[in-house]
Amino acid sequence: MDLTGTEEAPAYPSLGRFAKLETPRIVTTSWDDGDRADLRLAEMLRARGIDGTFYIPIAPYAPRPLVGPADLKILSSGGFEIGAHSVTHKPLWGLSAEELASEVSPCKPMLEDIIGKEVRMFCYARGRYDSNVIRTLKEAGYRGARTVRMLATRLEFDPFEMPTSVQIAPNRKYNYIKNVARARKPEGVQVFLRHITRLDNWLELGKRLFDSVLETGGMWHLYGHSHEIEKLGLWRDLGEVLDYVGNRKGVRYMPNCELLQFLPQQGRQAGNGKL
Numbered sequence: 001m002d003l004t005g006t007e008e009a010p011a012y013p014s015l016g017r018f019a020k021l022e023t024p025r026i027v028t029t030s031w032d033d034g035d036r037a038d039l040r041l042a043e044m045l046r047a048r049g050i051d052g053t054f055y056i057p058i059a060p061y062a063p064r065p066l067v068g069p070a071d072l073k074i075l076s077s078g079g080f081e082i083g084a085h086s087v088t089h090k091p092l093w094g095l096s097a098e099e100l101a102s103e104v105s106p107c108k109p110m111l112e113d114i115i116g117k118e119v120r121m122f123c124y125a126r127g128r129y130d131s132n133v134i135r136t137l138k139e140a141g142y143r144g145a146r147t148v149r150m151l152a153t154r155l156e157f158d159p160f161e162m163p164t165s166v167q168i169a170p171n172r173k174y175n176y177i178k179n180v181a182r183a184r185k186p187e188g189v190q191v192f193l194r195h196i197t198r199l200d201n202w203l204e205l206g207k208r209l210f211d212s213v214l215e216t217g218g219m220w221h222l223y224g225h226s227h228e229i230e231k232l233g234l235w236r237d238l239g240e241v242l243d244y245v246g247n248r249k250g251v252r253y254m255p256n257c258e259l260l261q262f263l264p265q266q267g268r269q270a271g272n273g274k275l
């Protein structure tokens with residue numbers, strides 16, 4: 001419709017074509033444990049227009065400076081997602097129903113009270129979970145949960161088994177073998193074999209996985225711990241990989257929860273994984 005009577009070209013001439021053909025290229029990041037260095041990390045993400053989710057345990061469990069309620073409000077109002085990371089950061093696999101509920105249920109309303117927004121995502125402490133954990137998360141009202149599975153770029157996973165692509169940490173080949181073996185996903189084996197020569201270099205691996213997402217679509221999910229980045233002196237490398245993936249045309253930047261809307265609607269079965 002032309003209300004002006006002029007013959008100007010439509011503002012989005014190719015939208016219809018892209019809507020049909022485009023496989024989304026998505027960048028997301030997630031950061032665990034709620035250390036104070038998350039604030040520095042958030043600044044680096046913000047400077048490059050990259051979104052992220054910060055997974056926050058409720059009770060202090062490590063002798064490190066942690067973010068407080070005022071910090072969480074700042075992160076949340078700055079556009080970052082706040083996710084739950086259990087109450088005490090206890091691995092949840094094998095806990096009784098009562099213990100499980102006490103670890104995953106209270107943290108959601110507690111965080112929501114602080115930030116004034118719904119907390120939709122959960123992250124498994126030390127990546128450990130089973131079908132009982134997933135059931136308890138669903139009962140508590142979460143929409144999804146992130147695992148520590150790596151080497152994934154496809155938008156094909158159960159919402160409660162969200163994988164990652166790469167961790168900012170000096171993982172060795174052996175770590176990836178364990179990770180792929182636990183996940184038991186064909187994608188993990190394929191990506192492992194394709195990138196076998198660069199597994200000892202997370203930065204190089206991260207860039208090449210991003211290249212493959214640019215090429216064929218999918219998600220690029222970087223995760224890590226700001227206390228580890230601080231301890232290992234990885235801030236410069238983090239800046240390099242964020243520069244590489246940030247501000248790219250045609251790439252959508254979003255926190256973890258928004259990824260769920262891109263998943264196929266069918267075949268969502270709660271898994272029984274151990275990651």
Ligand SMILES: [Zn+2]
Nearest residue numbers: 032033125126
């Ligand atoms: Zn953790």
